[in-house]
Amino acid sequence: MIEPMDFLLWTRGTAFDVAVTIFIIGVIIRLFEIVSLGRVKSLAEPKGTEFLPGMKTVLTRTLPNGGTFKRQPLTIIAGYVFHIGLLVSLLLFIPHIELFSQTFGFGWPGLPNPIVDAAAVLGIVGLLAALWNRLTNPVMKMLSDKEDYLVWILTFLPMLTGYLAYHRMIDPYPLAMGLHILSIELLLVLFPFTKLMHTFTLFLARWYNGAMSGRRGVES
Amino acid sequence: MVDSNNKTLGETLRRNGVSRRGFLKFCTATASMMALPPSMAPAIAAALDKARRPSVIWLSFQECTGCTESLTRSHSPTLENLIFNHISLDYHHTLQAASGHAAEAAKEEAMHANEGKYLVVVDGSIPLGNPGYSTTAGISNLQTLEETVAGAAAVIAVGTCAAFGGLPKADPNPTGAVSVSDIVKDKPVINVSGCPPIPVVITGVLAHYLTFGTLPDLDQYGRPKAFYGTSIHDRCYRRPFYDKGLFANTFDDEGAKRGWCLYKLGCKGPMAYNACATVKWNEGTSWPVESGHGCLGCSEPDFWDAGGFYNALSIPLGEVSRTASVAAAAGLVLGAAAAGLNYKTKSEAKKRHGRVTVEDLEKTS
Numbered sequence: 001m002i003e004p005m006d007f008l009l010w011t012r013g014t015a016f017d018v019a020v021t022i023f024i025i026g027v028i029i030r031l032f033e034i035v036s037l038g039r040v041k042s043l044a045e046p047k048g049t050e051f052l053p054g055m056k057t058v059l060t061r062t063l064p065n066g067g068t069f070k071r072q073p074l075t076i077i078a079g080y081v082f083h084i085g086l087l088v089s090l091l092l093f094i095p096h097i098e099l100f101s102q103t104f105g106f107g108w109p110g111l112p113n114p115i116v117d118a119a120a121v122l123g124i125v126g127l128l129a130a131l132w133n134r135l136t137n138p139v140m141k142m143l144s145d146k147e148d149y150l151v152w153i154l155t156f157l158p159m160l161t162g163y164l165a166y167h168r169m170i171d172p173y174p175l176a177m178g179l180h181i182l183s184i185e186l187l188l189v190l191f192p193f194t195k196l197m198h199t200f201t202l203f204l205a206r207w208y209n210g211a212m213s214g215r216r217g218v219e220s
Numbered sequence: 221m222v223d224s225n226n227k228t229l230g231e232t233l234r235r236n237g238v239s240r241r242g243f244l245k246f247c248t249a250t251a252s253m254m255a256l257p258p259s260m261a262p263a264i265a266a267a268l269d270k271a272r273r274p275s276v277i278w279l280s281f282q283e284c285t286g287c288t289e290s291l292t293r294s295h296s297p298t299l300e301n302l303i304f305n306h307i308s309l310d311y312h313h314t315l316q317a318a319s320g321h322a323a324e325a326a327k328e329e330a331m332h333a334n335e336g337k338y339l340v341v342v343d344g345s346i347p348l349g350n351p352g353y354s355t356t357a358g359i360s361n362l363q364t365l366e367e368t369v370a371g372a373a374a375v376i377a378v379g380t381c382a383a384f385g386g387l388p389k390a391d392p393n394p395t396g397a398v399s400v401s402d403i404v405k406d407k408p409v410i411n412v413s414g415c416p417p418i419p420v421v422i423t424g425v426l427a428h429y430l431t432f433g434t435l436p437d438l439d440q441y442g443r444p445k446a447f448y449g450t451s452i453h454d455r456c457y458r459r460p461f462y463d464k465g466l467f468a469n470t471f472d473d474e475g476a477k478r479g480w481c482l483y484k485l486g487c488k489g490p491m492a493y494n495a496c497a498t499v500k501w502n503e504g505t506s507w508p509v510e511s512g513h514g515c516l517g518c519s520e521p522d523f524w525d526a527g528g529f530y531n532a533l534s535i536p537l538g539e540v541s542r543t544a545s546v547a548a549a550a551g552l553v554l555g556a557a558a559a560g561l562n563y564k565t566k567s568e569a570k571k572r573h574g575r576v577t578v579e580d581l582e583k584t585s
Binding site for chain 1: 483522
């Protein structure tokens, strides 16, 4: 018989070690591969610099694009609301910071729980809106494949279980906490092999786009 | 040791100078603690007043006697203590005067005289690894438990060792320790967990049994819901500090002095279900969190293996930073290998790359 406490200890012990190992190895292999592949040397004469235009694009692509906002407001709003909610609840919740400081050896100040709680609600609402958008917007629906829905579930489960655990809506608490940790482990294990890799690759990609344009002397 | 002087509980209390008012106050408090409606208090009073001494056999297995200490010493001489004294403790090898064959004979006698009616209280876990790990009068704990429980009305597993295996069961469990409920399947088992458990919980359970002849509502771990229904975290007077994000970072910093939340110092209150925060200890004097130390979660299964007592609940059990470093090193090695393979593929593709001249293009078009 699996007791909630046995389950919690397993998720905090063996399962966590396995998930973190797969996650870190996977992410490093993929990043190393991308960077080490390199690019064929361009023989064309450069018409501008690469570094600064690259950095500028990292910034501009992080800000909402006016044209896209006019055409697809929900994509932009849901995307921002979800990502801000996720990052605040992931990085500024005190128990999470305790975990990071144990892992990296340093921590940072967190936010009071009611604020993190509100951010988590925004994150969950944002994710639901993003799914609704994906299912109802014909363009989004056509562009979506199975992986998009898988990634949505992988992201949604930790936020949902975290909310339920914080508000102690699953009884007993060890079960709630165990489910939350397990859902994150699932996310960590599949992270390197799915689109979730954008967490790390987006800066590379944005910089590269900007740098290419800069070299050609055009605006990105 | 079977008492032929079969007084009722009311008679015992009056003989000890307990007033009617004091007794009714106790009954009201018990009703409220057990989450019963206040109107039940007179019923409890009537039932307890008339209650005959229930025969209790107390078995001690792999334990440290801390539970017995907690129950017999902490509240004396209160009503709880008197009720505890009133029960006919026919066998308790730490407390009884008799020893050797006389003690074992007293147990046999109590079992026969009260067949099907006596209560068995167990503290300590039962070793299954080798019967010789823990014996009483040369009889293994397992055999003693099975024989004694056969004619019992119910079993009360006192303390985390009896309820869940406790410290003896801690990884790697050298004695193969198990809990009472792992062995006793055909009798009601009430778990009163805690290391040690709160004495009032025992008297509460006994009062319930004497009043209604039944056992109180139990949670999924077989613990009385009235006491174990809510977590320490939910009843903690320091909870507002947790919600505000105000934490003590060390045991002597400003936060600790101001009584802020002890989560970062390893308090296991969020996963611990017990009544310490409301009932408190030593006649309501204080309890661990009030004295400045986080909850160890001692009323929960496997609390001994649930990570360092001074590690926050959210910290994994293993050494995360070491696991992460090893994984990062492995990732770099594997990444370099992948890069090498890619480089080889690229250079081979380059070699096979044919050159197309203008003549070739004209030919094909």
